[in-house]
Amino acid sequence: MQKKVNPLSQALCRHMLRACSLCALSVLIAYTANAKSDGSPIPLLAYSIVDEFNHDISSFTQGLEIKNGLLYESAGGYGRSSLSISDFRARKPPAKHKGPAEAFLEGLTWVGDELFILTWRERVVFVVDSSIRERRRLQNPTEGWGITHLPTMGGDHLLVSDGSSTLTERAPSNWEALRAIEVTASGKPVDQLNELEFVKGRVYANVWHSDRIAVLDPQTGHVLNWLDLSALQSRFAKPAGWDAEEHVLNGIAYDVQTQHLLVTGKCWPKIFELKVEGVSSH
Structure with missing residues (x-):
């Protein structure tokens, strides 16, 4: 029987965001040893840190998305799942909406004026409006990890x-499965795909328990580039209770306005704004 899930709470909690100094760090990237199907190497993308x-x-981060200048973040954990909304560039305190205790919230994405929020094992997808009022629920036949909109x-x-x-x-109206895409690098499956983001015709996918993001063609599923962000953890001190296995x-x-990416990790003390090769034109 489907587990009964209470609606998202409207209660708000505030957390102060401190201003941090501007950091600009160019990262030079060569090529990986992985190869494309034609034998040529899969290139790593160069990036620089624009801000922190x-x-x-x-926050056990599951999903991250920007809409109308606001940063939406879903965080997981039974009894501690939440949805946070912040005017991050103004460094204003975020509003935090507590999730239902019975649900482990996962990735999220906007389609029009509807926000879709996955759950991990509850097989429920919450669909809410801009005021975080629940509009409807959809039934997901699998575990929920990451989600992004896909223009077609x-x-x-x-x-x-x-x-x-x-x-x-999937179709946002009724969750109908339209197509399955097998993600491969050098002809080998890339599993543990997690948080997803559609960027300029490509899908950026976190690979669970790694410091790399797969950049793939959503038509073929082929990984065209890797974004290696292993250097980011050296940019902050690990907080008390740090778990190297889980806090990845x-x-x-x-951000369509700046053409930059924002990235973070589970329970990280920093969010990084990146200018990425092939994404940012300025």
Whole structure:
């Protein structure tokens, strides 16, 4: 029987974001040893750090998304799942909406004026409006990990991960499965795909328990580039209770205004704004 889940709470909690100094760090990237199907190496993308923002270390980050200048973040954990909304560039305190105790919130994405929020094992997808009022619920046949919108000729669809190497394209109206996409690098499956973000015709996918983001073609599933962010953890002191196995890179948001990426990790004290090769034109 489907587990009964209470609606998202409207209660707000505030956490102060401290201003942090501007950091600009160019990172030179060569090529990986992995190869494309034609034998040529899969290139790593170069990036530089444009800015840093404080991040709540209690937030077990699952999804990150920017809409109308606001940063939306879903965080997981039974009894501590939440949805936070912040005017991050003004470094204003975020509003935090507590999730239902019975649900482990996962990735999130906007399609039009609806925010889709996955749950891990509850197989429920919450659909809420801009005031975080629940509009409806959808039933998910698999675990929920990451989600992003996917523009198509037929309109906006959804692309969803379940921890495997397969991404599923779904209709936002009724969650109908439209297509399965097998993600591969050098002809080998890339599994444990987690948080997803659609950026300029490519899908950026966190690979669970790694410091790398796979940059893939959503039509073929082929990994075209890697974004290696292993250097980011050297940019902050590990807080008390740090768990190297679990507090890993996760969370990708694309800011269409700046053409920069925002990335963070589970329980990280920092969010990083990155200028990435092939994404940012300024």
